[in-house]
Amino acid sequence: MKALTWHGKGDIRCDSVPDPQIQDDRDVIIKVTACAICGSDLHLMGGFMPTMERGDVLGHETMGEVMEVGRAASRLKVGDRVVVPFTMSCGECRQCKWGNWSCCERTNPNGKMQAEQFGYPLAGLFGFSHITGGFAGGQAEYLRVPYADVGPLIVPDGLSDEQVLFLSDIFPTAYMAAENCGIKGGETIAIWGAGPVGVLAVKSCLLLGAERVISIDDVPERLELARQAGAETIDFGNQTVQDELMAMTNGRGPDAVIEAVGMEAHGADTLAQKVSSAVMAATSSMARPFALNQAILACRPGGVVSMPGVFAGQAGPVALGVLMNKGLTLKTGQTHMLRYMKPLLDRIERGEIDPSFIISHRTTSLEDGPELYKAFRDKTDGCTKVVIKPHG
Known part of the structure; x- marks a missing residue:
């Protein structure tokens, strides 16, 4: 065959x-x-x-x-x-x-x-x-x-x-990622990645009762697909993610965030991230979790970070201090x-x-x-x- x-x-x-x-x-x-x-x-x-x-x-x-x-x-x-x-x-x-x-x-x-x-x-x-x-x-x-x-x-x-x-993987994966956000109704959810899982996560969050979903990517076709699914969008290639999220939520931040990118994340948009990226590119083969760190930073204190994005082996550096000090809950796993x-x-x-x-x-x-x-x-x-x- x-x-x-x-x-x-x-x-x-x-x-x-x-x-x-x-x-x-x-x-x-x-x-x-x-x-x-x-x-x-x-x-x-x-x-x-x-x-x-x-x-x-x-x-x-x-x-x-x-x-x-x-x-x-x-x-x-x-x-x-x-x-x-x-x-x-x-x-x-x-x-x-x-x-x-x-x-x-x-x-x-x-x-x-x-x-x-x-x-x-x-x-x-x-x-x-x-x-x-x-x-x-x-x-x-x-x-x-x-x-x-x-x-x-x-x-x-x-x-x-x-x-x-897509019941074979990405629809259940997206739905579990949305369910892990603990949506009870009326929440704002931000999603990193408007690939297939990210876009189906938009739909899943809305099915579960989220009031707003904000999709973050830099590929025009994917951002358009996210808008068709019901999301507002941020183009991280032309916009600073944290500033845009604060403006869109009147400084309150998203109640939960979904990292639907994984080990091939890219798109550092702060000086600290760019320096970290350059150092790691020269010294390490570990995955660089830009999207995860942006999501941890963006999530409001006491919120949830849902991570369906696939990683294999080590990744770093991860903003564990931010995760801990903000009292965030991290939920992840294969579906x-x-x-x-x-x-x-x-x-x-x-x-x-x-x-x-x-x-x-x-x-x-x-x-x-x-x-x-x-x-x-x-x-x-x-x-x-x-x-x-x-x-x-």
């Missing part, structure tokens, strides 16, 4: 790879009807994630039709149409029983390797390096889905693939997918939201994938979100 594969920093290829096979009784094989390129895939492309190996199949936003079912995956049957969560959960360990699905203790076969860095093993992930299990991803014609008796969500025929595909997939599917069915509005580029050929990765990374051709339908 054809699949998008990693061959080193900046080197994504469409290769022929072996078709997946049932390896465990809890597996299913799906024919991929739609998959997407995620912002966190760009971290892999950029070489920021350790333990990638040449030829690894990429992709963790995937849905499709069940083609083959392992003996213990009886919840599904051939022909079912399913969205596959990017995390794998066993449903049996203590973390799964607590509802902390992304902290599953059993689904990462390389958990010992991961524990050396994180202290404990966490859930296996599709297409996201060997430290998260080394599982083949779903930017391919077919995908093996382990623990399929727990994770995949069966979706109704009345909805298009594009309406439900606990099974908390959110079905409730958000229900919202889509009721017509409350159609996540497909973020899609800018579509293709039916995996061979277009490498160039579309570059367009998404470089933010060219108005690229805000790529969807691939490998079988047309």
Whole structure:
């Protein structure tokens, strides 16, 4: 079959790879009807994630039709149409029983390797390096889905693939980020990053009752998408973020902030940040959390910092003194997918939201994938979100 594969920093290829096979009784094989390129895939492309190996199949936003079912995956049957969560959960360990699905203790076969860095093993992930299990991803014609008796969500025929595909990752991720803000109604939320997660976080905050959402980015197409989603906007390329936020909120500041950028954040706009950036660029390979530090600075005292943006390994310097002295609450983590997939599917069915509005580029050929990765990374051709339908 054809699949998008990693061959080193900046080197994504469409290769022929072996078709997946049932390896465990809890597996299913799906024919991929739609998959997407995620912002966190760009971290892999950029070489920021350790333990990638040449030829690894990429992709963790995937849905499709069940083609083959392992003996213990009886919840599904051939022909079912399913969205596959990017995390794998066993449903049996203590973390799964607590509802902390992304902290599953059993689904990462390389958990010992991961524990050396994180202290404990966490859930296996599709297409996201060997430290998260080394599982083949779903930017391919077919995908093996382990623990399929727990994770995949069966979706109704009345909805298009594009309406439900983002239940695989970015819509639940955005919603959990908004939920972590503790919205009770009437709040002002500021969001760093108007990429797919950031824009869906705008929608999610408004669904949860926020009065105002302010989106911060410097890409015109993304800022326009945020405005379409209902946000006010700040262009950090032309405006000083803290000054604008103070003016927009009469000096009160946002009640909660969401950092939806992660380890590739950029855009220092104060002298201290620029000096810090220059020093770190010369002395360190650590991620530079500009967006996180701006968010910590901007949040009103006693507020919440919600951080769905992906980091791998160390980042610094982080404004911990500001976080502590202002009495802020930091909430973060990989998304606990099974908390959110079905409730958000229900919202889509009721017509409350159609996540497909973020899609800018579509293709039916995996061979277009490498160039579309570059367009998404470089933010060219108005690229805000790529969807691939490998079988047309």
